[in-house]
Amino acid sequence: MDPVQLDEADWSACYALHSAAHAERGSRPNASQAAYRAGHLSLSSDGQQLFWVAREDDRIIGKADLYLGDQLTDRGRFALYVLAEHRRRGTATELLRALVDAALSRGCEQLVVGIDHADSRTLCEQAGGELTQRVTIRTLALNDVPWPRVDTWVEAGERDSPGARVLQFDRLPDELAGDYLRLMERVQADVPRAGTPVPSVSLDVRRAEELAYARRGWRWHCFALQEPDGTLSALAEVSHDPLIADGVHQQITGVAPAQRGRGRAKWIKAAVLKDICTRYPQVTRVTTNNADDNGPMVSINRQLGFVDRVQQAIYRFDAAGFRAHLG
């Protein structure tokens, strides 16, 4: 089975599948059909994403996606959905065989998937998947933000750390790059993920990611807290896809280990929220994902008004072992 190029009718069938997957877990797609299609196309034209579909009587009944990121890591992410009435006939296995073969042929040694369906969790465990993280996808409606609390967090940060300031940039400035990427690597290593190694991000990789965002038309806004001695103590990143005009995605937030527990994460998250409102008056919500055992991050997000939407179990597979299991 080969990866497919989809025509116009296929895109609406795939979007219907995507919507069915959301409905099954009690949510709705964030992206419109146009945004869904554009997102897939930009990733696939970069060779970062491949997809396969299963058809019955010309109707698309299942779809699998393989996301290979920047191809500089040996880990790929996949997603799979088969319509409920077509399950237990081997369709998922057939899609997965093609997907894992493609991953292996591209040097991808590990595969990661986020599962929100009990039956799929059982399948992952039977196929040798290792549960690495439980995460919750959360949404914050900007109308529900307790703004006085946000202001208090900024004021407390400025009061308790005189001389420290929030920096904001889209492209990582050369002069900050070394410090910023070292801090990023440190905080990434501390995100609870059951031993999944975090690849170190060189400036070349970072520049390639910046270009990939720009090619897709996404905006990437980065924030850092700079201490009076010039060191960086915290960072936060958000992204905006103009095709999902009313939403912003909050990515990583992190604080240097020696500075934790002193309100710096609250300060930088508050500064990010204020920035989003000024920069994007049309944005009504922020989405994020947090590991369920990340006590401080979950606490901060709850205090900001983030509401739980979907719970997922993240499984990691050794690609070769997974392929052997599929037969």
Ligand SMILES: CC(C)(COP(=O)(O)OP(=O)(O)OC[C@H]1O[C@@H](n2cnc3c(N)ncnc32)[C@H](O)[C@@H]1OP(=O)(O)O)[C@@H](O)C(=O)NCCC(=O)NCCS
């Ligand atoms: C998550 C992280 C950014 C928090 O940084 P921090 O400097 O400790 O955060 P702050 O001091 O601003 O605020 C922490 C809040 O969490 C609370 N908290 C701390 N530990 C907690 C725990 N185990 N359970 C619940 N709440 C906890 C604190 O009480 C505080 O809230 P409060 O002031 O209302 O009491 C930091 O631990 C980190 O960088 N971790 C690694 C990277 C990471 O996991 N990032 C999140 C993934 S997106």
